[in-house]
Amino acid sequence: MITLFMNNWQTYLTGFWNTILCSVLALIFSLVIGSAFAIMEILPNKVLRIIAHIYIEIFRNIPLLVIAMFFYIVIPQYVMKMDGFTAGTIGLTLYTSSFIAETVRAGIQAVDSGQMEGARANGLTYWQAMRYIVLPQAYKLVIPPLGNQFINLVKNSSVLAFLAGFDLMYQGQSVASTTFQTFSAYIIVGIFYLIITLPLSYYMRYLEKKMV
Amino acid sequence: MALLEQAYSFVNMRFLFEGLAVTLEVSVISIIFSFIFGLIFGVIRYIEVPYFSAVVGFIIDIIRNLPLLLIIFFTYFAIPELGIRMTPMSASIVALVVFESMMLAEVVRSGIQAVDSGQMEGARANGLTYFQAMRYIILPQALTKMIPPLVSQFISLIKDTSLATIIVLPELLYHAQIVYSQNTTYMLPMYVMIALMYFVVCYILSLAARYLERRLG
Amino acid sequence: MGKKLRRSLLFLLPLLIIFFLSGCSNTQEKNIYQADKKTKTITWGIKSDTRLFGLMNIKTGQSEGFDIDMAKALTKKIYGKNAKVKFVTTTITTKIPLLKNGNIDAVIAAMTITPERKEYVDFSTPYFNAGQSLLVKKGSSITSIKDLNKKNITVLAVKGSTAVANIEKYAPKAKVLEYDDYGQAFTALKSGQGDAMTTDNGILYGIAKENKGYAVVGGTFTNEPYGIAVNKGQKQLLHAINKALAELKEDGTYARLANKWFGDVAGFNLKEAEGQ
Numbered sequence: 199m200i201t202l203f204m205n206n207w208q209t210y211l212t213g214f215w216n217t218i219l220c221s222v223l224a225l226i227f228s229l230v231i232g233s234a235f236a237i238m239e240i241l242p243n244k245v246l247r248i249i250a251h252i253y254i255e256i257f258r259n260i261p262l263l264v265i266a267m268f269f270y271i272v273i274p275q276y277v278m279k280m281d282g283f284t285a286g287t288i289g290l291t292l293y294t295s296s297f298i299a300e301t302v303r304a305g306i307q308a309v310d311s312g313q314m315e316g317a318r319a320n321g322l323t324y325w326q327a328m329r330y331i332v333l334p335q336a337y338k339l340v341i342p343p344l345g346n347q348f349i350n351l352v353k354n355s356s357v358l359a360f361l362a363g364f365d366l367m368y369q370g371q372s373v374a375s376t377t378f379q380t381f382s383a384y385i386i387v388g389i390f391y392l393i394i395t396l397p398l399s400y401y402m403r404y405l406e407k408k409m410v
Numbered sequence: 411m412a413l414l415e416q417a418y419s420f421v422n423m424r425f426l427f428e429g430l431a432v433t434l435e436v437s438v439i440s441i442i443f444s445f446i447f448g449l450i451f452g453v454i455r456y457i458e459v460p461y462f463s464a465v466v467g468f469i470i471d472i473i474r475n476l477p478l479l480l481i482i483f484f485t486y487f488a489i490p491e492l493g494i495r496m497t498p499m500s501a502s503i504v505a506l507v508v509f510e511s512m513m514l515a516e517v518v519r520s521g522i523q524a525v526d527s528g529q530m531e532g533a534r535a536n537g538l539t540y541f542q543a544m545r546y547i548i549l550p551q552a553l554t555k556m557i558p559p560l561v562s563q564f565i566s567l568i569k570d571t572s573l574a575t576i577i578v579l580p581e582l583l584y585h586a587q588i589v590y591s592q593n594t595t596y597m598l599p600m601y602v603m604i605a606l607m608y609f610v611v612c613y614i615l616s617l618a619a620r621y622l623e624r625r626l627g
Numbered sequence: 628m629g630k631k632l633r634r635s636l637l638f639l640l641p642l643l644i645i646f647f648l649s650g651c652s653n654t655q656e657k658n659i660y661q662a663d664k665k666t667k668t669i670t671w672g673i674k675s676d677t678r679l680f681g682l683m684n685i686k687t688g689q690s691e692g693f694d695i696d697m698a699k700a701l702t703k704k705i706y707g708k709n710a711k712v713k714f715v716t717t718t719i720t721t722k723i724p725l726l727k728n729g730n731i732d733a734v735i736a737a738m739t740i741t742p743e744r745k746e747y748v749d750f751s752t753p754y755f756n757a758g759q760s761l762l763v764k765k766g767s768s769i770t771s772i773k774d775l776n777k778k779n780i781t782v783l784a785v786k787g788s789t790a791v792a793n794i795e796k797y798a799p800k801a802k803v804l805e806y807d808d809y810g811q812a813f814t815a816l817k818s819g820q821g822d823a824m825t826t827d828n829g830i831l832y833g834i835a836k837e838n839k840g841y842a843v844v845g846g847t848f849t850n851e852p853y854g855i856a857v858n859k860g861q862k863q864l865l866h867a868i869n870k871a872l873a874e875l876k877e878d879g880t881y882a883r884l885a886n887k888w889f890g891d892v893a894g895f896n897l898k899e900a901e902g903q
Contacts, residue, residue: 375787
């Protein structure tokens with residue numbers, strides 16, 4: 199297994215890098231989009247609330263692979279060309295943002311509603327209160343669940359393998375199918391995933407414990 | 411319009427529904443087994459048997475932190491080494507059960523932890539054994555609390571069956587791919603249709619969960 | 628301290644389990660020929676995405692093609708008239724692992740005999756001579772393999788196939804994207820993810836036949852003899868397959884099946900494929 203890795207380390211490291219890159223990009227975009235929809239969901243405006251609700255329900259209830267394939271296969275025919283990495287990252291962003299929206303919304307609602315009233319009474323506008331009082335507290339609350347979303351994101355990024363996205367899984371499959379050392383090739387892939395996800399998941403558990 | 415009529419022809423739709431049937435069959439079987447195993451592993455993690463729980467906990471963590479796609483591959487390639495022949499169907503079910511029961515174990519553990527510890531003490535003080543208290547007092551309450559995360563895990567499971575196309579499980583996504591790879595003008599109609607099918611199934615489940623939560627809560 | 632040590636030891640445990648599992652591989656030395664004789668059933672690894680060789684029929688849900696018909700004919704020759712066949716759809720990434728782990732008995736899936744593969748599996752005598760070619764959109768500026776050797780060209784292929792290695796040899800400058808099956812690769816071509824799709828001519832002709840806007844260009848630039856693969860050490864099964872193959876060629880079944888599937892494919896040289 200070690201020789202297999204030594205012979206293919208460049209292939210694996212390229213995959214590892216692409217997996218990290220795609221996960222981080224998708225995390226940033228889905229945080230922005232997810233937070234926006236989370237806020238829309240709790241606004242007093244009914245139209246915005248319904249739009250946010252529809253968005254969240256659609257992307258929560260359709261498999262990530264279907265969303266990613268849609269961007270890879272269908273969109274280039276009608277709209278614009280995009281490679282597997284881009285299509286996969288967009289798919290991951292949309293899919294994850296719906297989960298993040300739910301997480302953030304729960305976080306905002308968990309912040310005592312008295313906080314908002316207090317801030318308003320002290321002369322802050324709704325948006326100022328949201329920005330400076332409620333959201334910072336909400337984010338603290340949602341860091342562990344967000345961390346778990348990020349772990350899911352890293353694992354889910356393996357769908358790029360279907361889209362020729364040169365991620366860890368794709369590269370591992372390449373190694374497996376050229377060297378025929380199936381088990382070793384996939385075990386190395388697994389170890390690389392664990393390098394990212396395992397420490398994160400222990401850290402999130404530690405944070406959760408600390409909060410309680 | 412002619413395109414849609416051809417794409418959604420009787421033969422194609424029947425083929426898609428056959429795929430949906432496989433998706434549902436694999437999902438239902440996997441949900442049942444992963445719920446049972448998830449409950450067992452979750453309780454083992456919670457009650458902290460020395461060493462044993464730590465070992466179980468670590469295995470759970472390893473599996474939880476790997477992509478399901480990798481586990482599907484492993485199951486399909488590794489289990490026949492033990493002399494058991496696997497079909498894509500059985501391999502998918504085993505992989506889903508292994509992965510999802512580990513995810514559920516976490517849900518169960520935190521669900522039990524969320525039940526007030528005073529409950530256990532009270533039950534024990536009233537003469538119940540530890541396991542009676544667990545069985546009749548703690549678990550029922552924990553389960554009610556767990557409904558939302560449990561159901562979202564079940565929904566994940568249904569969606570995750572699509573990953574098994576990689577080992578050629580003839581489920582919904584694979585059947586759609588077969589249809590449009592034979593006539594590629596059907597790509598868009600096929601994706602719209604299967605997205606709708608997955609959505610309906612998953613959305614109904616989440617509505618049912620909300621209803622159940624309200625009834626019990 | 629003790630707890631930390633215990634933790635790190637525990638970390639090794641799952642790895643040990645994995646090593647143990649992978650160590651188990653290739654331990655079964657059972658004779659597949661004799662085992663199958665009892666049930667009179669051969670489990671074949673086939674393709675379901677490859678027109679003319681093995682393609683799923685949407686009406687029946689069954690795969691159909693030259694490889695499928697050959698598998699049925701071979702099984703009957705080996706174990707007699709009432710022998711049964713079982714089919715497992717494989718992809719290029721799953722077929723060799725499934726053969727090695729004993730999940731399937733033999734692979735008949737448009738599979739080229741190569742020296743690399745020969746180290747892991749045994750092949751029958753060639754039953755079909757294909758050659759690698761190119762599929763492009765009609766009117767494309769690409770007319771031969773030479774046109775691919777440019778930096779901004781993307782070629783679509785199937786993972787781990789001989790086609791990928793050949794492109795790297797004949798057109799090293801081109802970028803190659805790999806997919807799990809031919810259906811996905813062609814869908815990607817159609818979506819504009821690449822300029823040409825490459826694999827064996829027989830498969831490409833099958834696609835071009837059903838998709839009017841696409842054409843096979845440039846002739847063949849490699850030799851791809853197809854063989855039936857069995858696991859290493861299954862000498863008796865391999866011998867039986869070779870014997871049956873020779874008999875099928877002798878009694879005209881082979882020519883009839885080849886003609887059934889490839890007889891009316893425009894531009895395809897059947898004589899060359901049959902190796903006669």
